[in-house]
Amino acid sequence: MAAMFPTASRLRTGYDREQVEAFFERARSAYESEQSGAAEDAVDENAVASVSFDLVRGGYLTSSVDSALDRLQTAFIQRHRTAFIAEHGEEKWMEHIAERATTLYPRLLRPAGERFQAPERGRGYDREEVDALLERLTRYFDRDGHLTAEELRTATFTSARRSRAYHEGTVDAYLARAVEVLASVE
Known part of the structure; x- marks a missing residue:
């Protein structure tokens, strides 16, 4: 059987092949059956x-799998959008997305350097770099700037000491929600 993705050399690490293949098989079944999100182990954009x-x-090479996951998430979001619009109309969809976007906005209103907590110890994402991306997100929501879900999804930040950093997990979760909102209107 041919490999689903390119593989790392035996000296390098990559994602566990069996886990990746099992997940993508579940995702394919869920997408084809259009029953994502129904069961505990079902697959949807979340x-x-x-x-x-x-x-x-x-x-498997992490970059190849991550790219495929990005495309898969977008496909699930677009399918969800199409089904929602068919049932409720495009105006209701935009209202739904606007509600989701407003949950992101309060953090954007916080002063730079105070938008997320610092890591409890060690290192995290450089605050200035995260704040710069959030300023772009603010301009996007205010219709003064351009930003894509892909730009958010692929954003990387320099590691910084606790005193100049934000907690990585919190930033990642926030950006994942923002990606979902942007992908829903693209």
Whole structure:
């Protein structure tokens, strides 16, 4: 059987092949049956955004799998959008997305440097870099700037000491919600 994705060398780590293949098989079944999100182990855009795989030597290249996950999440979001619009209309969809976007806005109103908590210890994402991206998100919501879900999804930040950093997990969760909002209107 051919590999689903390119693999890392035996000396490098990549995502566990069996876990990746099992997840993508579940995702394919869910997408084809249009029953995502119904069961506990069902797959939808949220499951795609939160899936994680063990790192093992010789596993699938993380960049290739991550790119496929990004496309899969977008496909689930677009399918959800189409179904919602068919049932409720485009105006209701835009109202729904506007409600979701407003949950993001309060954090954007906080002063730079105070938008997220610092990591409890160690390192985190550089505050200035995160704040710069959030300023772009603010301009996007205010219709004064351009930003895509892909730009948010692929954003990377320099590691910084606790005194100059934001907690990584909190930033990642926030950006995942923002990606979902942007992808829903693209």
